[in-house]
Amino acid sequence: MQSRTVSIARRDDIAVLTVGNPPVNTITAAVRADLNWALDELSRAPAPHAVLLLCAGKTFFSGADIGEFHGPPKEAEYRALFARLEGLPMPVVAAMHGTVLGGGLEITLACHYRLAAADARLGLPEVTLGIIPGAGGTQRLPRLIGVEKSLDLILSAKPVTAQQALEAGFIDALIEGDLTAGALEYTRKLLAAGGGARRTSERTVDPASGTDAILARMRARAERDYPNREAGLTAIEAVRASMSLPLAAGLALEERLANRSKATPESRGSIHMFFAERESRRVRELPAGATARPIQAAGIIGSGTMGGGIAMCFANAGLPVLLLDTDEAALQRGLATIGRNYDSMVKRGRIDAAEKARRMALIRGTLDYQALSQADVIIEAVFENMDLKRRIFAALDRAAKPGAVLATNTSTLDVAQIARATARPEDVIGMHFFSPANVMPLLEVVRTDLTSASTIQTVMELSRPLRKTPVLARVCYGFIGNRMMEGYAREAERMVLEGAPPRQVDTVLERWGMAMGMLAVFDMAGIDVGVNVHKANAERYPPDPTYFQADFALAEAGRLGQKSGKGYYRYEPGDRARHDDPAAIEILKARAQSLGVAPQAHGEQEILERCLYPLMNEGFRILEERIVQRVSDIDVVWCAGYGFPRYRGGPMFYAETIGLATLLDGIERYRARFGPMHWQPAALLVDLVQRNKSLAEWERERTP
Ligand code: NAI
Secondary structure: OOOOOEEEEEEEOOOEEOOOOOOOOEHHHHHOOOEEEEEHHHHHHHOEEEEEEOOOOOOOOOOHHHHHOOOOOOOOOHOOOHHHHHOOOOOOEEOOOOOOOOHHHHHHOOEEEEEEEEEOOEEEEEEHHHHOOOOOHHHHHHHHHHHHHHHHHHOOOOOOEEHHHHOOOOOEEEEOHHHHHHHHHHHHHHHHHHOOOOOOHOOOOOHHHHHHHHHHHHHHHHHHHHOOOOHHHHHHHHHOOOOOHHHHHHHHHHHHHHHHHOOHHHHHHHHHHHHHHHHHOOOOOOOOOOOOOOOEEEEEEEEEEEHHHHHHHHHHHHEEEEEEEOOHHHHHHHHHHHHHHHHHHHHHHOOOHHHHHHHHHHHEEEEHHHHHHHHHHEEOOOOOHHHHHHHHHHHHHHOOOOEEEEEEEEOOOOOHHHOOOOOOOOHEEEEOOOOOOOOOOHHHHHHHHOOHHHHHHHHHHHHOOOOOOOEEEEEOOOOOOHHHHHHHHHHHHHHHHHOOOOHHHHHHHHHHHHOOHHHHHHHOEEEEEEHHHHHHHEEEEEEOOOOOOOHHHHHOOOOHHHHOEEEEEEOOOOOOOOOOOOHHHHHHHHHHHHHHHOOOOHHHHHHHHHHHHHHHHHHHHHHHOEEOOOOOHHHHHHHHOOOHHHHOOOOOHHHHHHOHHHHHHHHHHHHHHHHHOOOOOOOOHHHHHOOOOOOOHHHHHHOO
């Protein structure tokens, strides 16, 4: 018989229910069933004077089971269980520790008293998944702390500390030291003082906490913080009802609203991303025995922008790292930049000075390849030049210990060609970080046909301590993200040549949900960076004389973006705010004239379609060529690395949302207008539309 997730112990006249559902005590169907069983047991035995609810392991209930979101609604089941807990005649005390989120917190609102370990974190993050608290949170929390504070917690979606929860009033006490002992002591004192059951459902909500003015302010906040989304507003509607409806009616309304929110594209997109990021870590078709090798020390070649950021990732993970560069001056520059980056983290309160010192002490510089002989992984991040990289890999082959992972951070070069500069190509792999490497979560892991399964697995596992979201790719020009960006950026630039002001294009993209408009991204990354890539790879691009000419024109005029104070926009010293710049527009106009690009007006729809359709189309080609393991990996790349809105689920999910036929029609419309050079639909897209299949069906067809 399977063992239960809930155990019952008697401590004098207190029944202690302890839930153990590792690793994070998710409230699964089994946990709910076992809690119901425990309540049955309690009713059979001599009645305890109090019930104490605890969880074993590293956290109290971390939340509801997100896997159940795809199935039939579970609200009624939660409601019945929570009503049973709340209805017990003796005091019910919950004692929390760890990270208590969503349903994990809601269950405690149905208990009579709430305690938390001093380092516990409590929150209701549902709106970030496009849904609302659906297990009583919108009705019980305002009964404890009022409408305004409840909405504060729900709309911020961030966990608060136990101290903040105490001040807000939804926990009764902090427990220092051993939680079980402290909670038992609290409960004994409660009983001694004659404390009885204290049901949240019997309270009413203070109407002063939810005046029209407060609600209007909250709606404005939801619209500001969650543009293009409904969940925040839906949560406000639910919490507002707690002022006028008795609990049962309020819970019924909450259920209707929760189900409505679960059906929105924003929740389907967000929940898709939640699972996609878990999946992307898994390597399919790895032979048995392909285990990760331990990584205890790292080496990095090149202490520039990327090398320095990557070194910080290792130091942040507590791993020692050696930085190698060509001369002492370059090394010192690199180390100084790292020091300044840590200083700014100290200034912003992210770490303290002692932590900075600890991390800096993990990073050491060297000019000698032999010093790398102890490194378990070595990542090369020197200039983007094949000969240079091959020479470095030959040197690494001589210096590195057997079994060390040899990685390159190249963005455009053929990793297999680099690998063949060594006698151990099975240990060579791409680790493509994104700038700034210490901040951006995405890691494209680029395998060649020669990379061994164990090397792949080692890097996928290493991504965890480095706090990266890995996506496995096969070698192709631009890999996943940059390859898809090509068409997106091409159209953004081309529309600017056609006379659309940079701000118009960027504003449309940002209103739609991109973290930053394409032209502002160029200004941030450096316009010369893209220009150099295009020059170095000219033979790879289509023979279009207007191709990326907006970038070329600005770079030639010395407008390199933020670093030179001007690019598509103008910048004030020390400030990243974008100012419209007529001088940039004049340069672009002159270039358009000399290329014979006629001025046009652009509607919002056209800007979106021309940017997003090529992006999604290229995704289909990447799938055709089997560059990625699964469709959702592409979505992960774009959400984790390129500021694509998670609530739209990534580009491939979005293609399904608008419909593949709509996408194909759009591409054909632009092909009729601009010709086939840039507007050839991917064969896979055409095939799926012809067969009336979705990407999800295609994926099921090809994976047994
Ligand atoms: P960078 O110019 O900032 O840094 C390059 C560093 O390599 C310099 O410190 C230089 O002194 C050092 N170096 C040059 N030759 C060397 C040698 N023979 N031995 C040791 N060190 C040497 O360049 P960045 O931007 O950091 O780029 C490095 C690599 O990362 C390139 O392959 C680039 O394509 C790639 N990359 C760059 C991204 C970015 O946004 N900057 C994003 C992702 C990848």
